[in-house]
Amino acid sequence: MSKKIKVAVIFGGKSAEHEVSLQSAKSVIAAIDKNKYELLLIGIDKSGKWFLNDESHYLLNADNPKLIRLNNSNTEVTLVSSGEGSQLLDLQTNKPIGTIDVVFPVLHGTYGEDGSIQGLFKLMNIPFVGCGILGSSVGMDKDVTKRLLRDAGIGIAKFVIATKSNRAEIKFAEVSKELGLPMFIKPANAGSSVGVHKVSTEEEFNSALNDAFQFDRKVLVEEAVKGREIECAVLGNENPEASIPGEIIPTHTFYSYEAKYIDEHGAKLSLPAKLSEKEVKDVQQTAVKAFLAIGCEGLARVDFFLTESGELLINEINTMPGFTSISMYPKLWQLSGISFPELIDRLIALALDRHADESKLKTKFD
Secondary structure, eight states, X not given: OOOOEEEEEEEEOSSTTHHHHHHHHHXXXXXXXXXXXXXXXXXXXXXXXXXXXXXXXXXXXXXXTTTOEEOOOSOEEEEEEETTEEEEEETTTTEEEEEOSEEEEEOOSTTTSSSHHHHHHHHTTOOBSSOOHHHHHHHHOHHHHHHHHHHTTOOBOOEXXXXXXXXXXXXXXXXXXXXXXXXEEEETTOOXXXXXXXXXXXXXXXXXXXXXXXXXXXXXXXXXXXXXXXXXXXXXXXXXXXXXXXXXXXXXXXSOHHHHHTOTTSEEEESSOOOOHHXXXXXXHHHHHHHHHTTOOEEEEEEEEEETTOOEEEEEEESSOOOSTTOHHHHHHHHXXXXXXXXXXXXXXXXXXXXXXXXXXXXXXX
């Protein structure tokens, strides 16, 4: 029997999407092939401490999305690099726990999918699932993403950026004239619809800006696009492939945090999306083009608006999409013929392949 691959599944984290990460990790841990992989479960609490957890009790209220939380163990750990490879170190005993072959960071939001922890893995010379530093940081920043997509000739919605330095210059009357009403206000560096508001009045506008600035120092003010919400999953490194597209039909005012992760009836899913053959091809080709344009690797979910006139606009690119039981990314690949366990296999293989390729690069002159 071949030796099992040691996979460190890391979840939780300091972001506002901590609870979403716990739900995603629960699904990944349940689906991963235990005959092929040896798991190390690392939960990061909201203060940023890392704990080695046991699979039997790493979550509290695991079946309640509103109350789910990390069950911190007594084993606080950190990641260290040694001659034998990256290892977990028990901070209490100062003894190594074991080496890690690959990391699966099931982390959403700030510090998890913005390039921060990806940089740590790079420094530790350890393979990891998902986008690298650049793709992660760009994908997290909706402002930079939109600028790169626009330069690549990919359609996007009109937007205005508010920062703390120009906050006083962002006037409701001027912005609404440029973008129309209603408008969306969202933190530039957050996901899962955290801090997102749909506004139609000056009072709502000012209140939404104040709320969004609690989550980020840069805020996106965007036109509300009337169109169908189409999503496409992308998988791969240099030669990525796109899934069959699906459609989100929100039952809430918009596809909010609650609709995505708490209310199981928060949206209807049309799988596959009812599209023409040409529309399917356009969505898939544009998803791959966008994936490459911002430097993604491994995986991403590309979200579109399809307007009544047939215009395809990218809403956002999520470089670590949800892996919960109701999340679109695994559902779209299941629809495309790749099961959840097989999807995990493919993602881990992509991480190991990329690391092997990067290891061949020269780091000094001969």
